[in-house]
Amino acid sequence: MNNDKSNIEWQSVVAIVNDDGKFKGVGLRKQGGSFEILWTRRSEDPDVGWREFAAECGLSVERSMLEDFESDRMVVVGFSTAGTIFHRTSVPAVGDKEIESIVGLQAETRLPLSPEQIELTWRADKLDDGQLGVTMAVARKEQLQKFVDNVRCFQPTKLLLSCEGIVKIWEALFSGNKENAIVLSAGTHNTQVCLVEKGRLSNAVVLDMGIEDFSTTAVEEQTETTERFAQDMRSVLDLFGCADQEQLPVFVLSDGSATYVSIVSSLRLAGLNARVASPELEGIMARSELSNEDIYRYRTPIGLALLALDADYNELNIFKNLYNPVQKVIKKHWVYSSTASFAIACIMLVLLVVVSYSVDIAGPNSIEKRIEETISDVDMNQLVKRQQLIRTVARERPDLLDLLKLVNESGQKGITLTGLNFKKGQPVSITGQASSNDQLSRFEKNLQKTKGIEKVNYTANTNVKSKKITFTMTFLYKNFSNKTTRARI
Amino acid sequence: MIDKLSEKDIRALKFGAVGAALILLFVFGSAGHERWTKAKASGAVLKSKLDVINVDKAKQAGLMSIVPVFEMPQIEEEQKFLFRDKLSEQLRKAGIKSKPLQVQAGRKSPQSGYKLLLVKCSATCKFTQVLDFLARLNENPYLVGIEELKIKCDPKKRGEVELDFTASTFAEQEK
Numbered sequence: 001m002n003n004d005k006s007n008i009e010w011q012s013v014v015a016i017v018n019d020d021g022k023f024k025g026v027g028l029r030k031q032g033g034s035f036e037i038l039w040t041r042r043s044e045d046p047d048v049g050w051r052e053f054a055a056e057c058g059l060s061v062e063r064s065m066l067e068d069f070e071s072d073r074m075v076v077v078g079f080s081t082a083g084t085i086f087h088r089t090s091v092p093a094v095g096d097k098e099i100e101s102i103v104g105l106q107a108e109t110r111l112p113l114s115p116e117q118i119e120l121t122w123r124a125d126k127l128d129d130g131q132l133g134v135t136m137a138v139a140r141k142e143q144l145q146k147f148v149d150n151v152r153c154f155q156p157t158k159l160l161l162s163c164e165g166i167v168k169i170w171e172a173l174f175s176g177n178k179e180n181a182i183v184l185s186a187g188t189h190n191t192q193v194c195l196v197e198k199g200r201l202s203n204a205v206v207l208d209m210g211i212e213d214f215s216t217t218a219v220e221e222q223t224e225t226t227e228r229f230a231q232d233m234r235s236v237l238d239l240f241g242c243a244d245q246e247q248l249p250v251f252v253l254s255d256g257s258a259t260y261v262s263i264v265s266s267l268r269l270a271g272l273n274a275r276v277a278s279p280e281l282e283g284i285m286a287r288s289e290l291s292n293e294d295i296y297r298y299r300t301p302i303g304l305a306l307l308a309l310d311a312d313y314n315e316l317n318i319f320k321n322l323y324n325p326v327q328k329v330i331k332k333h334w335v336y337s338s339t340a341s342f343a344i345a346c347i348m349l350v351l352l353v354v355v356s357y358s359v360d361i362a363g364p365n366s367i368e369k370r371i372e373e374t375i376s377d378v379d380m381n382q383l384v385k386r387q388q389l390i391r392t393v394a395r396e397r398p399d400l401l402d403l404l405k406l407v408n409e410s411g412q413k414g415i416t417l418t419g420l421n422f423k424k425g426q427p428v429s430i431t432g433q434a435s436s437n438d439q440l441s442r443f444e445k446n447l448q449k450t451k452g453i454e455k456v457n458y459t460a461n462t463n464v465k466s467k468k469i470t471f472t473m474t475f476l477y478k479n480f481s482n483k484t485t486r487a488r489i
Numbered sequence: 490m491i492d493k494l495s496e497k498d499i500r501a502l503k504f505g506a507v508g509a510a511l512i513l514l515f516v517f518g519s520a521g522h523e524r525w526t527k528a529k530a531s532g533a534v535l536k537s538k539l540d541v542i543n544v545d546k547a548k549q550a551g552l553m554s555i556v557p558v559f560e561m562p563q564i565e566e567e568q569k570f571l572f573r574d575k576l577s578e579q580l581r582k583a584g585i586k587s588k589p590l591q592v593q594a595g596r597k598s599p600q601s602g603y604k605l606l607l608v609k610c611s612a613t614c615k616f617t618q619v620l621d622f623l624a625r626l627n628e629n630p631y632l633v634g635i636e637e638l639k640i641k642c643d644p645k646k647r648g649e650v651e652l653d654f655t656a657s658t659f660a661e662q663e664k
Contacts, residue, residue, distance in 0.1 A: 357525075367535065384541050386561060389659065392600045394555040396657070397634040401623045422638040433644075 012038070014057055015305035016050075017078035017162055020187040020210075023053040026298050028305040035306065036285040040298050050077075054154040061154045076308040077151045078162035078300055081192070084139040084318070085111070086203040088241070090131045091124075099124060099134060107138050119144050121318040125198055135202045137161065137316050148323045158308055159319040163194050163204040165303030166253070168313075171199070172306050173284060173295060174253055174277040182237070182250040183277075185299065186263065188212050193233070195240045201316070203240050207232050214259050229263070230270030237272075250274040255296035398480045403428065406453065410446035412439045427455070427474040427481050434460070434469045444473065452478045560630040562603055568660035569606055572631040576608055576656060579629060583622035585652070587612035593655075603659040607636060612652045616642070619652055626656075633657040 012029040027038035043053050055061050059075060087110060091102050103122045108115060119141050125133040151159065166185045170176035176183070179199055185192040189210040195203035209232065213225045233250075237243050250267055254260035254276045267274035279295040284302075295302065307313055400422060407430060411417065414435040421429045434440040440460055448456045458473035476482070494502070544552070562568050569592045580587050593607040619640060626632060639653040 357521075380538060380542075382561070384538050386559070387541050387544070389561070389600060389603070390552055390556050390559050393559065393633050393659075394552050396599060397555055397627075397632070399555075400635055400638055401620065404620070404623075416644075417642070418644060419641040420638070421640075422635070424634075424636050 013074040013076060013305045013308045015076045015301035016057060017300045019300050023048060024298055024301050025057040026301040026305055030309050034285060050150045051153045059154040074157040074308055076158045076160055076304050077156045078160055078165055078304045079147055081161050081163045081204050082206045083143050084137050087136050088202050089134050091134055093127050093130055093132055103134060103136050111138060117141055119318050119321060121316045123314055123316050137318050139318055144319060144322055148319060157325050159323055160304050160307060161316055162300050163192055164201050164315055165300050165307055166192055167194050167196055167201045168307040169299045169303030170251060173279050175280055178249055182248060184252045186211050193236050205236055211259055214262055226266035230266055233267060247273050251277040253299060254278050255293045403477055406450050410443060410450055412442055414439050415443055424480050428477045429472060429474045431472050434471060440469060440471055447475060557627055558630040562659040562661045564663055565604060565660040568658060572658040573608055575629045575631055579625050580622060583618045585612045585614040585618050585622055602662055604662055606658050606660050607655050609655045614652055615648050616650050619650060631658045633659055
C-alpha cells in the first residue's frame with residue numbers, strides 16, 4: 001500500500017509514458033480548481049529512449065542538475081501494466097500489518113515465483129460490512145528494476161501504473177461517472193481493459209488486439225476480429241468476476257472516429273452493455289487548441305498528470321521498494337532558514353563583542369580619562385595614598401581625652417586618682433586612693449560597664465595609719481590594649 | 490567560472506575560507522583578548538582606587554572627627570622637624586614647659602612605604618594643661634597617634650602632674 005503521501009502542493013507536472021511503442025509526454029499545470037495543458041510531445045523515432053525523450057521534454061538528465069527538485073514541477077512516469085497481475089480480495093477489518101501478511105500469502109499462492117522475485121503492492125477500500133476490499137498488484141521484480149534503471153536518469157517524482165491514469169482520465173474527461181464499470185483504452189496494437197470498482201481501479205489486463213486489427217477492410221477478417229475480441233472480453237469479464245453482470249457498463253474511450261463505434265457494436269452484439277466515451281473538454285484548458293484526437297492520443301500521460309496532482313489519491317505504488325524519489329525541497333519562509341538564523345546569530349555575536357568592548361574596554365578607559373581630566377593636576381594615586389593613610393591614622397589614634405573622661409565619670413566621691421599609664425599593646429593602669437572597699441568595688445563595676453573598657457582588675461592595700469586604701473586598677477581600652485596593636489608599633 | 494569548479498574544488502575552497510576565517514579570528518581574537526585582559530585589569534585597579542576615594546558621607550565625617558587635618562608625610566629628615574616643631578608649638582600653647590623632645594628611631598609601621606617615627610616628651614605641668622594639650626593634639630597635621638601616656642600626681646603638690654608621652658608620625662621611606 002502506498003502511504004508515501006506528501007504534503008507538498010505541486011503546481012505543475014510533466015508526465016511521460018511509453019504507449020504503443022511511442023513516447024508521449026505532456027506538461028500540465030494546476031490553476032486554482034482547473035487544469036491547463038501546457039504542451040504535448042511525442043516521439044516515433046525508434047532510437048529515442050527514456051533519457052532522450054525526457055531531455056526533449058525539458059527535463060534535467062544530469063544528476064548534478066537538481067533544479068527540478070527545487071521547483072514546483074513534478075515529473076511522473078507511467079509504467080505499462082502488461083506484465084502486472086491484479087487481484088481483488090476481501091479481508092476482515094484488521095491493521096495494515098495484518099493486511100500486508102494476508103496479501104503476501106495470497107500473492108505467493110497465486111504466483112509461481114518466490115517472494116524475492118516479485119514486487120507487491122496493495123490498496124484497501126473503505127470498510128464495508130466488516131470487510132475490507134483489497135486490490136493487489138504483483139509484477140516481476142526484474143522487469144520493474146529494468147524500468148527503474150531506464151528512468152532513474154531524470155529522477156522522476158513518481159512512477160505510476162499507466163492503467164490508473166486511464167481510469168483517472170475516464171473520470172475527468174470522458175464523463176466517467178459510474179462507480180463500477182469496465183473501461184477500454186484501445187491502442188494501435190493492444191487494448192487496456194480496466195475494471196473500476198467504487199471509482200477506483202481494481203483490476204486490469206492488456207489484450208493483444210488494437211485499433212489496427214479493426215481497421216481492416218476485408219469483411220471476413222473483420223468478422224473474425226470482432227468475434228475474437230468479443231470472446232476475449234468475455235474471458236476478461238470472467239477473470240474480473242463480472243461474467244454474470246450483464247448490465248455492467250463497458251466504456252470504450254474514443255476520439256470520435258468510426259472504428260470505436262464498430263468496437264462498441266461488436267461488444268453489444270456479444271451482449272455487453274458497451275458505449276462510446278468521447279472527450280469532453282470543459283474541465284481543461286490548453287495553450288494551443290487541442291482536438292478530441294489529441295486528447296485521446298495523450299490520454300494516458302494526461303491521466304497520469306491529473307492523478308499526480310490529486311494529493312488525496314492513494315495510488316498503487318509497486319515501485320516503493322525499488323525507487324526512492326529525491327524529495328522536493330520545501331520552500332520555507334526565510335525566517336525559518338538556517339542560513340538566516342546563522343546570519344542573525346553572527347550579527348548578534350558582533351553586537352555582543354561591540355557592546356562588551358564598549359563596556360569592558362572603552363568604559364574603564366574613558367572613565368579613567370574623565371577622572372584624570374576632572375582631577376587635573378592632582379595625581380589620583382596621591383589621593384588614594386592620602387585616603388589610605390588617613391584611614392590608618394584613624395585606626396592608630398586613641399582618644400586619650402575620652403579615656404580620662406570615662407575614668408573620671410566612673411569614679412566615686414572619695415576616690416582620688418594619682419596616676420594613669422597608657423601604652424599601646426598593654427592594659428591601661430590607673431593608681432589611686434579610696435576610702436573604702438565598697439567605693440573601690442563600685443568604681444570597678446562602673447568601669448566594667450563602660451563601653452570600650454573590658455577586663456577590669458584591681459589590687460588594693462590598706463594603709464594602717466591613715467586607713468586609706470591604695471589601689472592599682474588595670475583594664476583593656478578598645479583595641480589599643482591588644483598585643484597585635486603593640487606588635488604593629 | 491564557478492560552474493566549472495568541481496565538487497572537490499568547491500569543498501577545498503570552503504575549507505580554505507573556513508581556515509582563513511579561523512586565522513583572522515585567531516590573530517584579531519588574541520590581540521583583542523590581550524587588550525581585553527589589560528583593560529579588565531586596569532578596570533579592576535580603577536575600581537579599587539575609586540572604592541578607596543569614594544567613601545560615603547557618614548564614614549568620611551567619622552574619619553574627619555578623628556583626623557581633622559592631615560599632611561602627607563615627608564622624608565624622615567624633614568618630617569621629624571616638622572612634627573617636633575608642631576608638637577612643641579602645641580605644648581607651648583597649652584603652657585607646658587617640657588624637656589627637649591627626643592626623636593626615637595622608627596619601628597615597624599602599620600602602613601607599607603612609610604616609617605613610624607616616635608617623639609618622646611617629659612614635663613611637669615598642671616593637669617588642666619594636660620587636658621588642654623590633649624584637646625589640641627588632633628590639630629597636629631603630622632600626628633599619627635599617642636603611643637604612650639603617663640600621668641603621675643604628687644599627692645603633696647595638688648594640681649601638679651608629671652607628664653610623659655610618646656607621639657608617633659609617618660615619614661616617607663627613601664627609595
